[in-house]
């Protein structure tokens with residue numbers, strides 16, 4: 001069995017909690033806690049030494065806000081990683097950063113330790129929308145972070161964009177898109193605002209303290225996003241992701257391609273050999289943990305596995321590789337999922353020699369199509 005070639009590291013600390021965010025993170029200035037956390041991350045990595053490949057392909061440090069760690073803690077983490085795994089130049093090594101709070105000194109450190117891809121949490125280029133989202137940075141912070149990163153030699157940069165922000169208009173959306181285009185990043189993640197349960201925004205929506213953009217208008221906004229990025233030469237390769245040629249996120253593609261990965265840190269999930277496991281959402285518990293392997297483990301049933309393959313694969317605009325399905329499941333996809341024929345006939349799905357994918361004209365209704373196909 002092939003060993004794990006993709007590593008995710010979760011840094012669950014943020015300056016403040018954004019009201020729409022459902023990632024696990026806490027607002028903390030406790031440097032000692034962060035120091036212990038980094039130490040435990042490296043211990044956890046060590047624990048899975050036997051299933052991690054010597055030649056890894058991607059590392060992704062996400063959060064939370066990874067750059068909220070101090071220089072010393074970041075050094076400890078990055079030098080520890082470099083000692084334990086082979087971080088060659090071929091590895092796609094990403095870190096998420098927040099504009100405004102990431103300093104030039106930290107960006108230099110990232111470069112020095114082999115990080116070659118930055119994901120900048122820009123979200124919007126209008127101050128009032130950033131404030132609605134509870135973000136602490138300004139549009140100027142985005143430009144400063146981006147230009148500093150370029151100056152230091154980062155040639156692979158993702159910018160995040162959120163659309164359907166309460167109060168957003170077509171004009172304000174186009175303004176942000178144009179500002180983002182001026183920066184000319186290699187990759188864009190453009191997400192429609194989601195009101196996840198357990199977030200402050202969800203509560204505000206329920207109490208009618210916030211007004212959600214209508215569903216029809218959200219669809220229009222998504223169409224605008226897709227069209228403008230297409231005109232500027234970006235490949236729409238996954239529901240929410242756009243890239244310049246060959247700049248798709250290898251780390252995320254592995255997940256959508258049903259590949260193995262290991263997640264380290266509080267709340268991180270892993271998938272290997274049909275087993276999923278995850279760490280609890282609890283930093284304080286994590287730092288005191290006496291690690292055992294595969295916490296909260298569950299094996300996927302055959303049907304769950306097939307469903308996940310379809311659900312993840314159809315997120316990609318080039319869809320599912322039919323030979324791969326046959327190799328893994330030893331069966332014909334159209335026999336396993338009888339509703340697929342219907343969606344090919346009604347033009348929602350397109351079948352070519354190798355792949356089955358959602359008709360790009362109908363990608364807005366991915367959820368409807370996929371939930372109709374999947375089996376219990």
Ligand code: SF4
Pocket residue numbers: 013014015016017018021022023025063064065098121
């Ligand atoms: S900075 Fe990012 S991870 Fe932290 S609360 Fe805001 S959206 Fe969530």
